Amino acid sequence: MKLNIAVLPGDGIGPEVIAQAVKVLKAIAMEFNHVFTFQNALVGASAIEKTGNPLPEETVNICENADAILFGAIGNAAFDLDPYAKIRPEQGLLRLRKSLGLYTNIRPVIAYDDLLNKSSLKKKQIANTNILIYRELTGGIYFGEKKLSDDGNTASDICEYTRFEIERIAHLAFKAAQSRKRKLTLVDKANALESSRLWRRVVQELAPQYPNVNLNFMYMDNAAMELIVNPRQFDVILTENMFGDILSEEASVIVGSIGLLASSSIGDNHCMFEPIHGAYSKAANKGIANPIASILAAAMLLEHFGLDDEAALVREGVDKSLKLHITTPDLNTKYDNITTTKVGDFIEDFINNPDETNLN
């Protein structure tokens, strides 16, 4: 298969973790005789620095013409501390999602057996957890009209949703539930928000089309608790943009490190794959960033194109690295010199030589 992949490393630890994902994809291409080409583009704070724009036109063009996008992370501390900045790194990511129509963000949360004791949660609490979060990604309060009064004393954001926006992702979530444990939980705040009540109505109306899916509803505040107290009750979670952002980052505690969670962002014409963690500028260039989330994002990319054997090999490599403790300090307790690059190298070696790779 020929795949033209746009690579947007972004800021902070983005470049170093994405480099490992690219390395892994190259190894897969070699091993399976695919032709993957990679085209780098700027986004975020590094794009602002070089061009003044968090999402340069050239980047949009490269992404529009690519078969898939691999995205790192964006943001940096200077911007975080400056609530007056008019141009912000995050605009790069938000505009990209919007302009490519990437309306569905899929975030798997799977408790790895080998990592059960890394979690802040008790082992028995999380074992066998397997959740798929469907987060709406191009609507809601991030994209509604924003206002700041002339005197700077009043600020507002609008959270708006349309039936169309809800239906298209809801269908995908129902279908995902059908192929899994057949349970779909809509998370909203319908006891306080009009937009949430629309979500509840639309999803309720679609339910009869999926009679074998058990649909239930949960308020967001309650879900934030239930996710920790009883994560195994969830199969597929469907939710709006900001609730999905909060819930999926919270869910990382189940897996043991946010450095392990990847996501895919899907639209009708484009697809993007990224780790869910942020740019962590403080950790950049120290070799301590966990590349697994990015490598799993690469696996999700392969799966998206039906390259299931290829993805399975990547996942096996990841599993093996975890089993052998070839992991960065966020997870590793056994060795203290495993860098970002070493983890990538190990998984690359494994792909080249699945039967012979061991730590030495």
Next chain:
Amino acid sequence: MKLNIAVLPGDGIGPEVIAQAVKVLKAIAMEFNHVFTFQNALVGASAIEKTGNPLPEETVNICENADAILFGAIGNAAFDLDPYAKIRPEQGLLRLRKSLGLYTNIRPVIAYDDLLNKSSLKKKQIANTNILIYRELTGGIYFGEKKLSDDGNTASDICEYTRFEIERIAHLAFKAAQSRKRKLTLVDKANALESSRLWRRVVQELAPQYPNVNLNFMYMDNAAMELIVNPRQFDVILTENMFGDILSEEASVIVGSIGLLASSSIGDNHCMFEPIHGAYSKAANKGIANPIASILAAAMLLEHFGLDDEAALVREGVDKSLKLHITTPDLNTKYDNITTTKVGDFIEDFINNPDETNLN
């Protein structure tokens, strides 16, 4: 002291847990020679049933003339499943907060030593956690303009904040931090929301007035993770209405049961005390509802009026009940017949006879 207390039991388990709090307050009044009078009023689904209005005028009058309000819980399953209902139980609570100007909601999150093993989190993770959440309660997206288009296909909510609304609660949070570990964390989503950026600006501007308080900022998605991964890093958390709702319910996992968390809602002229849990209609009238949150709400009420010895005695009673496992099934593993009323009776007995109370 004379205190005129409005009692709003509300729906579901509200009445049975609030009855225990009233029992405890009566015992305190007797023991310390105070005159507490109690006046019941309707709110929520039970008020809709009887009057068609989730917050009857009479209830507002009773609350306005009271020194303090004791609130149970509101909501019921029928309304939860009907996203078309125009009149909703929650409006009772939301309008009450707004009309009494209860703009600051304070939620303490304290890991009880005797309960460390009840939490979903590992013991070493949560020991010594002591967080005070300051949640803004009368602004934000719950109260902004709500719209539903005529065709029912577009719905929106506005999240708006003014400098004034942010300043008044921020001062209280800074002061609370000053009397504690001197750390204040503002939780927002300033990388995506204009209203959050206003929060960040205003709080940054106030900081020089509190030079001994260490102010830091955290994005809400990240906070939802950090609260679990490293809860001891927090002292006072300040946040807007909906984020506070989510974070404080999530924080209940630290304490072991949401049945243990109480809150006070404070304005310039009124004050209200309530458990943070909901109405759980399914658990109503079974004797299984944990009354501790309501009893601790009563303790917060006493503290609000400077009755610190009285409150301390209530808290001692709660501690003793926990130590002796006189607790409802959500916590109890030792005895299986401890009802809501029994817990209340035990704490009442303790107040009457602190030195002699034991289980028998």
